[in-house]
Every structure is written in C-alpha cells, then in structure tokens.
Amino acid sequence: MFLRGYSYFVYLFLYLPIALIVLFSFNSGSNAAGFQGFSLHWYGKVLDNSLMLDALQNSAIVASTTATLATLMGTMAAIALQRVHGLPRMIFDALTYISIMVPGIVIGIATLIALVTTFGAINSFLAQIWPGDTPPRLSLGYGSIIAAHTLFAMALVIVIVRARIAGMDRSLIEASMDLYADPWGTFRQVTLPQLLPGIVAGFLLSFTFSFDDFVIAFFVAGSKNTLPIYVFSSIRRGVTPEINAIGTMVMVFSLSLLVIAQLFLRRSRQSKAGKSATA
C-alpha cells in the first residue's frame, strides 16, 4: 500500500500548482498579499483587455487553420502511403520523423531565416516591377505561423492515422470490393468511418499543439501576438493576477476539448460495437 500512497502524492504534485492558479484567479487582492477573498475582479479585467482578446483571436485563427490543413494533408498522405513502398516510402517516413524530432526552436529559427530571406528577395523584385508607389510587401504573420505549425502537426497526423490504418480490418475493404462497391464508395463507407477516430484525435492534438505552442510562434509571428506570446511577455513585465485568470480559462477550454474528444471517440466505438452486434 506504500505504492498507493506514493501515487496519491504524485497526483498532489501534479495538481497542486494548477489548483493554486485557479484559486488565485478568484483572489480579490493581488498575488503578492496572499489570498484575500473571493472575487471575479480579474476575470472582468481580462475580458476588458483588448490586447489579450486580440491575441486570443489570433491563436484561435492560427490553431483552427493549422489543425484543418494538417488533418487534410496528413490524412491524405497516410492513406496514400499504405500503397507506396521502396524508396519513396523511406523518404516520407524519414521526413515525418525528422519533422517530429527536430526541436521546435530549430524549426522556428530555420523557418524565420528562410522566410525572411525569401520575402526579402520577392519584395525587392516586386518593388522593381510594381507600377505604383506602394508595392505589396510579404511579411511574417498568420501565414508564417500557420505554415510552420502545420509541418509538425501534419507529421503528427500522419503517424496517428497510419497507426489506425495498421490496426484496421482489411477484410471489410475486400468484402466491399467483392460486393462491387466502387473505390470511392468503399472509401467513404468503409475506410473513412474506421479511420475517423484517428483523424479526430489528430485534429484535436494539432489544435492543442498550435494553440499552446510558444517557441515556434515566437520566432515567426512577426508583429502578430498569439496568446502564449502575450502571456509570456506579460509574465516578463511582472507577475500579474490577470495571468491566473487567463490560465484558468485556457485550462477549462483545453479540458472541454478533451472531454468532447472522449465523448466523440466513445460514441464512434459504441456505434461500431452496435453494428457488429446486429451483423
């Protein structure tokens, strides 16, 4: 029973800091003076803070675009890769694992200097051929954050969906073909439903990664703020109780995503069980 006590102690270690953040987000005074009483004061302040709302909106746009692009491209690649062998397969495998293994900070730097160099060349070219006075200029922003985030997220989706394909019941696909379903029909009615839990998991993981990422965005965001960048810079300016309120809201949001994912996965499992029971 030593082990049980030990495990509860580890849980305490994991949750005490989170509990402190939540508790102090309801503090009526400031952090420094200890807990002084319950109030929603800091939540009001956060919801009035236009800089933070702006950053939140940017993060939502970046994370949802990243997750959509990564899920689409990653799922397409995972489906195609089951038919590819030899050298092309090895190259794609290597690229997928390199994307996951190279530290985010190196990806951030590499993307930054590659984009700055490319944009510099394109901008001076545009300035030369543009007839008017104000030629369009490419610059860092939404596009560069989404592009860099999508690389990692896409590799993640490829790994997850391919694991799902490996565990898939191939006899169903063969049965569908034997019953004269066309390839598209087989894909839509047999393959896709089986892959769906993997695809949804990939989408949610991509979203969470992009929403939470600081270090890549820090390099390639240009003048745009994402929520982690905003939180980081306000921590640098000095610890304010507002961060507790933002943190609590972000945690509640991620938790609801997790719960939604769980419910969704359970339902798809149940409907599958129901089908096999009636069959």
Added chain:
Amino acid sequence: MTMAVATEAAMKPEKKRWGWTALLLAPSGFWFFMLLLLPLAVVIVYSVGVRAPTGGYQAAFTFDNYLNLPARWAAFRNTLVLAPSGTLICLIIGYPLAYYLAVKSNPRSRLLLLILVIVPFWTSFLIRTYAWMFILGSRGIPALLEWLGIPDVRLINTPLAVLIGIVYGYLPLIVFPIYVSLEKLDKRLLEASADLGGSPFGTFRQITFPLSAPGVITGCMLVFILLMGEYLIPQMLGGGKVFFIGNALVDLFLQSLNWPFGCACAMALVVVMVVTVSLYLRATRQLQGRDVSLM
C-alpha cells in the same frame, strides 16, 4: 486478343491508382520540402557565413562559427547535464506510478487515474511553468520556510528550480508509455516467479523491468528529445542564470542578431541530439539482447 484486353484493363486502374497516390502525397510532399528541407538547407548554408555589420547574414565560406562554439560551452554543458538528469528523475518518479496504475490499481478507477495523469499535459505548458515561478519565488516556498525558521532559502533561478520545472512538465509524458508496456505484461509471469521462490526485488529486476523496457525507452526518448530543445523552463525558472542551448539560440537570433553563429549552434544541437539518441538506442538494444538471452 482477349488476353490483350484483359491486361489493358488490369493496367489502366493500376496507372490511375498511381496518379491518385501521387496526388494525395503532393501537398504533404510540398510542405516537407518548403518548410523542412529548404529551411534546414538555409541553416546549413548560413552556418558557414559571417555576421553582416548590421546583424543578420553575409555570404561567406568559413568554419569560424563552428570553431567558435566553445564560446557557448556553458549552454551546451547545462543542456547535456540537465536534460539527461531531468529524464532520469522523471523515470524514477514516473515508473512506480505507472507500475501502480498498470498492476496494483483497482481496474474500475484505473481509467480515471490514467486520464488524471494525462490532463496536465493537455493544459498550457506556459501556465503550468508560471505556477512554479509563483511557488518557488520569494513569496512561495521560501516565505513558508522562513516562517518555519529556515531563512534565506533561494529556489527560483537555480538549477534545482529548472529540474523541478522539467519533472513537472514532462512527468505525464513518461508515465504513459511505461503504463502501456506494463499493462501488456502477463501477470502470470509474476505469480510464477513468486511460486519459484523469487524475491519481490528479484522478480522486478528479472521479469517486470526487462519486459517494460520498450515503454521505458520510448518514454525516455520522448522526454529527452523535447528537453534538448527546451527554452521556456530555463527562461522562466532559471532566470537567465541556468540557460540551455535554446536560450542561447534566442539570444543569438533576437538580441545579438548573429545569425551565422546561431545557425552553427542550431546545427550543433541537432547533431548532439542525433548522436546521443543513437548511442542510447544502441546501448539499450544491447541491454535488451542480453536480457532476452538470459531468459
């Protein structure tokens, strides 16, 4: 004639399928090329360049940046000491928890307990590290210790604070793979070992631990790889005193604008990471081979 028709019919879908496969792979291939290979190639090219007088990059071909790496030795040393020790502490703390969850816990509450390990990993990394700034800061544990009669304890901005942050941030990541490999373990082996007079420790050393090795390796690799590129924890809990390669990189790119030297550091980080990971994998493979031959 019929043969020819048949082969033609068989050929056509094959060709069409290849077209589809290429089409499906095109977007991800394009992305890998534009946002992974091209940028990494630029890093390699820049790493042999020189810093332009106003900052940034100027074309050149020199290995000075690589020869200059010892100038950032402290960052490499900190990373190479704290990343492996952080991984080891995560393993030591996480293994008993994974063992409890997989072998000893009540099957009915198991799923809930498992989810409770994962949940912190789903919440913002930045916020969780910030919580420790608060706890280890002068108004946190040191104030509590002073009240208990132990004055002048400094925790924030020390290697210990960075280690605590690392363990807190990465513990969930190591528990999960170990749990998965322990859960698959055939419990009858443990009973057999006990029946044959094996001590609990002997059973653990000769059966449980070797069989959970794949999970231990996966978990350690995950944590170690992420730690090598860590920036936030040393930045927030080390306060510029305990810095990693990641912090040196941010400084080189955003403050001193020495891109070529920064690129050389980034290359060194990737090389060191690949070398350590492959050495570790080789060592563990040999270890596993020996254990298998023992059985």
